[in-house]
Amino acid sequence: VTPALRSSEIPADPRLRADVAEYCLRLGDDRLVLGHRLSEWCGHAPILEEDIALTNIALDLLGQATTCLEIAAALERSERSADALAFLRDVRQFRNALLAEQPNGDFAATIVRQFLFDAAASPLLAALTGSSFAPLARLATRAAKETAYHLRHSRTWLVRLGDGTAKSQRRAQRAVDELWAYAGELLAADDLTARLHAAGVLPDLAPIREHVAADIAAALHEATLRAPAVEPPSLTGGRSGLHSEHLGRLLDEMQILPRSHPGARW
Amino acid sequence: MRTGDLAADAQGPLWEVFAQERPGAPHEHVGSLHAPDAAIALQHARDVYARRGPVISLWVVESAHIVASSPDDAGPFFDPADDKAYRHPQFYKIPRAVRL
Numbered sequence: 033v034t035p036a037l038r039s040s041e042i043p044a045d046p047r048l049r050a051d052v053a054e055y056c057l058r059l060g061d062d063r064l065v066l067g068h069r070l071s072e073w074c075g076h077a078p079i080l081e082e083d084i085a086l087t088n089i090a091l092d093l094l095g096q097a098t099t100c101l102e103i104a105a106a107l108e109r110s111e112r113s114a115d116a117l118a119f120l121r122d123v124r125q126f127r128n129a130l131l132a133e134q135p136n137g138d139f140a141a142t143i144v145r146q147f148l149f150d151a152a153a154s155p156l157l158a159a160l161t162g163s164s165f166a167p168l169a170r171l172a173t174r175a176a177k178e179t180a181y182h183l184r185h186s187r188t189w190l191v192r193l194g195d196g197t198a199k200s201q202r203r204a205q206r207a208v209d210e211l212w213a214y215a216g217e218l219l220a221a222d223d224l225t226a227r228l229h230a231a232g233v234l235p236d237l238a239p240i241r242e243h244v245a246a247d248i249a250a251a252l253h254e255a256t257l258r259a260p261a262v263e264p265p266s267l268t269g270g271r272s273g274l275h276s277e278h279l280g281r282l283l284d285e286m287q288i289l290p291r292s293h294p295g296a297r298w
Numbered sequence: 299m300r301t302g303d304l305a306a307d308a309q310g311p312l313w314e315v316f317a318q319e320r321p322g323a324p325h326e327h328v329g330s331l332h333a334p335d336a337a338i339a340l341q342h343a344r345d346v347y348a349r350r351g352p353v354i355s356l357w358v359v360e361s362a363h364i365v366a367s368s369p370d371d372a373g374p375f376f377d378p379a380d381d382k383a384y385r386h387p388q389f390y391k392i393p394r395a396v397r398l
Binding site: 084181 | 309332337338342346
């Protein structure tokens with residue numbers, strides 16, 4: 033098995049090292065939290081086949097999260113492992129976008145949340161395959177294929193639900209209205225992304241955002257759903273640890289075992 | 299595109315799934331699943347039957363489109379094949395050159 037990061041790949045510049053670690057936490061926490069949310073469907077999805085599909089996607093996301101957190105842990109050069117990052121950090125230390133932590137709601141809400149995530153993640157990962165930071169490029173090469181399928185899955189259902197029955201249309205539109213304001217945070221630029229773009233680690237996010245906006249608009253049109261008038265991003269904070277009330281409860285459940293039995297192995 | 303009334307039958311019709319494991323191999327029946335339409339049936343087939351690989355191609359066909367023999371036909375359809383050894387090719391000498 034190839035390690036997520038070889039020691040020769042750790043950037044010498046401490047500022048760059050810290051920046052890359054922080055960005056890997058963002059990527060990893062998005063996937064850890066959203067993967068956990070999807071895993072809550074296990075045994076509860078509307079039909080057996082969709083139960084398997086959602087848990088497959090959850091497992092893909094947890095696999096991506098594991099690699100991201102392994103990279104982040106190695107860059108920190110501390111004793112903290114990827115497991116410690118996942119299970120021993122508190123709410124304020126999580127860096128996921130707010131979209132990922134939003135509750136599952138009904139099936140339509142889960143699909144809309146997933147579509148908004150996949151629509152942003154798929155082109156981002158495709159672009160990250162060219163990252164100057166090789167561990168991220170390797171991760172993206174694997175994850176881009178997985179996420180392209182996730183996008184196909186969530187987009188297909190978005191169209192089926194939107195352009196479906198009056199009831200499914202109503203529920204899908206409600207989910208779009210509720211989740212729309214969270215979509216922009218996934219690809220929002222800030223000082224960190226600007227520095228990483230200058231270092232060649234990140235692509236220019238602006239053209240990716242344009243591509244994603246057009247893709248989402250086309251999918252909503254096909255699904256006979258309307259985009260709310262508000263332009264994203266309007267609800268942010270996850271990248272600096274300011275989360276909605278939902279994340280605390282999610283972490284309570286996700287972290288209880290390693291916190292109740294520190295160091296337990298099985 | 300209207301994709302049918304999901305509420306009337308939430309699971310959708312039954313589909314049969316055929317998977318091919320390598321180039322040139324036949325697509326073999328691997329199971330069945332429920333899906334509201336062909337596109338979703340193909341996605342479900344990928345998720346249910348191809349996630350542990352190796353699969354390089356999938357077919358799905360709505361089960362209703364398969365015409366099957368019935369158990370009542372078994373006698374006239376299949377029994378006569380039992381006692382006609384001359385229909386098997388073992389009476390021919392195969393030239394050494396074409397043996398595998």
